[in-house]
Amino acid sequence: MYNLEKHEKLVNSLENHLEDIEREVKAICKLNRNLEKRIEEIEQEEILTLAWLSAYPRGG
Secondary structure, eight states: OHHHHHHHHHHHHHHHHHHHHHHHHHHHHHHHHHHHHHHHHHHHHHHHHHHHHHHSOTTO
């Protein structure tokens, strides 16, 4: 009986750790998506800036 209780506690502990890891992975995936969106925004801003500089060169 003792071994069964010990194993149940171990399983519960491992399940809790797994749930924590799953939450962390989901949070990281969300951050990654947000970073990807921000990178796309920055790239678009860069393209617009380069287009603006090409259309209106300095000192020209």
